[in-house]
Amino acid sequence: MANDYIIDIQHLSKSFGGVKVLDDINFYIRRGEFITLLGPSGCGKTTLLRQIAGFIAPDEGRILLEGKDISGIPPYQRPLNTVFQRYALFPHLDVYDNIAFGLKLQKVPPKEIEKRVKKMLKMVSMTDYEDRSVDSLSGGQQQRVAIARALVNYPKVLLLDEPLAALDLKMRKDMQLELKEIHRKMGITFIYVTHDQEEALTLSDTIVVMNEGKIQQIGTPIDIYNEPVNCFVADFIGESNILKGRMIRDRRVAFLKHEFDCVDEGFGEDVPVDVVVRPEDIYFTTDPAKCQFKAKVNSCIFKGVHYEMWVDTDTGYELMIQDYDPYPVGSEVMLYIDPDDIQVMHKERTRNVYEGTMVDQTHVDMMGGVFECLPQEGIGAGDKVQAVIRFEDVDLLDHQEDGVVAGEVHFLIYKGDHYHLTVRTEDDYRIWVDTNDIWDKGDLVGVNIAPEAIKLTRCND
Amino acid sequence: MKKVLAKAYLYLLLAMLYAPLIFIAVFSFTESRVLGNWTGFSTKLYANLFTGGMNGGSSLLAAVENTLIIALISAAIATVLGTIAAIGIFNLKGRKKAGMQFLNNIPMINPDIITGVSLFLLFVFLGITQGYVTVVLAHITFCTPYVVLSVLPKLSQMNPNIYEAALDLGATPSQALRKVLIPELRPGMISGFILAFTMSLDDFAVTFFTRGTIGLETLSTYIYADARKGGLTPELRPLMTIIFLIVLILLVVMNIRRQKANQSK
Helix, strand or coil, X not given: XXXXXXXXXXXXXXXXXXXXXXXXXXXXXXXXXXXXXXXXXXXXXXXXXXXXXXXXXXXXXXXXXXXXXXXXXXXXXXXXXXXXXXXXXXXXXXXXXXXHHHHHHCCCCHHHHHHHHHHHHHHCCCCCCCCCEHHHCCHHHHHHHHHHHHHCCCCCEEEEECCCCCCCHHHHHHHXXXXXXXXXXXXXXXXXXXXXXXHHHHHCCEEEEEECCEEEEEECHHHHHHCCCCHHHXXXXXXXXXXXXXXXXXXXXXXXCEEEECCCCCCCCCEEEEEEECHHHEEEXXXXXXXXXXXXXXXXXXXXXXXXXXXXXXXXXXXXXXXXXXXXXXXXXXXXXXXXXXXXXXXXXXXXXXXXXXXXXXXXXXXXXXXXXXXXCCCCCCCEEEEXXXXXXXXXXXXXXXXXXXXXXXXXXXXXXXXXXXXXXXXXXXXXXXXXXXXXXXXXXXXXXXXXXCEEEECCC | CHHHHHHHHXXXXXXXXXXXXXXXXXHXXXXXXXXXXXXXXXCHHHHHHHHCCCCXXXXXXXXXXXXXXXXXXXXXXXXXXXXXXXXXXXXXXXXXXHHHHHHHHHHHHCCHHHHHHHHHHHHHHHCCCCCHHHHHHHHHHHHHXXXXXXXXXXXXXXXXXXXXXXXXXXXXXXXXXXXXXXXXXXXXXXXXXXXXXXXXXXXXXHHHHHCCCCCCCCHHHHHHHHHXXXXXXXXXXXXXXXXXXXXXXXXXXXXXXXXXXXXXX
């Protein structure tokens, strides 16, 4: 197998207490690459990194390092080193001994150790600090020592677990540049874990976007930003307007109740899709011939480099626009979007579908609760059924105990004129809901569905 | 007026706490056999103590020696066992952890007399001849929880990734334990050792029940027997004074070290 993959991850899965933290992860890393695992907290990125480091054993799957399976090798025998989130320096050792720790264990001759430690101190601009106790260093300095301590062993891969999360903004920006410089100089493969999308875009050659234990998208920062494959990625990376749309035919899409030219093909005709337009890609014009739709400016905030405006379109949608020039609140504006800047995505799903069992003629047991439904010819007690519920037919209630099942708002996206919510029930079912009501992530809700909104069909097994 | 009362109260309290000690210390410098009778300044009791020129002098010195050796051995073993136990308890989760901490606390609040009697019964039941070994075993038993208690906080203060960082840099688990974990826990282990040492030093009840019939005497059992024979041997007075001074110096040194450690941070 002649390839330049330094790490190849195959079908990796891991569960903690019955909860799947990683679900069939597959990807490879090229030699010398700066790759970032990006995702919200709890998406499994740190678990993945800790498996590569060897602190956790995978339930299933393999991790290949230069073509060899390292799953059974303990962390101290892996030619990889880690930079930990909270530095994890040894407080009883000074800066020099911290950095020399790994080399001393390998029984490298003292002269060689000294040479390498000094070289590393210079690389992280910490010369003259070698006798200092690590407790006397600032957060940024401790982080530099931690990086030097890992790199001095010349690992094949350097693993970094949110190394800059504890630093303040200014320091973080400086360290980002330095990390990139160190990566260039050393030529070592970096695997970087972060929840900060901006950091990921700045540093990486390749970004792996993760959510709920699954890889959502792998690509260069430019690919990920310009061509997100789904709503989650579009929402997580940068600001975006995510809208419900319909592909009319190749290169023609309808959204905002208008039709636009676009560059996407192969979706088929008259297919529901999601559309992403970045706020900086909606342009103002004074030329009526160019204008595609009109809107009224609702708010305008100065953001340093640009202005951020919310506008209400003539068809009743709210959009975010970023522009270098402000437009007064209340003014009527003419807008257009370039075909290149419209990103069309397949809808992950268009309705809720569940398996259930009929309790009697008018009750169905599904998602851990018994819902009332309309009696239907040919379906009776004990029958296995498939229930289909439209997103907008799910009612969310303020009090968990008022619903047939209880849940928590897990994820939400504003789609211009309504919110699209993912509700996770107590029995870990997902319910997708379209609503005009405002909910926040983490809200506890009761879930109810009107009997006439549940469409049942009998399962043929 | 209020201030005067508050001060008076404080001094009265201190006087009550320290009067017996000062009393013993003062009367260690006189020769009188009866405590409380001042017969003029003399260091003869000190001389007797060190030369053994007194009634039963050699058995007193033997008791002191036994006490120190038992305390050293049991504190050392308790420190090792307690540290390992603390690491184990620390790595447990939730209810198991709380349960183990609770179990660790019970022997400390359990009255010594009950610990002593139950250990005595256990040794009899197991048919172990009681003597030096059983006393040491008993002391290890009641000292270990104190070590656990002083090491646990050090573990929770420690950066949880430190052990993993050592593994990551190529240390085997035992190297990581020796080179990283133990240096980090050392202050807790030292205070645990000192605590265990002093607990063992002044134990009477447990020793009394587990020393068997071979005539093993520690300081506390010796004094008890001595007092029952009719009056305390006068040489005990300088001995008490010396022990008190050693403990005092130990405390002062520990405090100075702690202050220095705090300043250097």
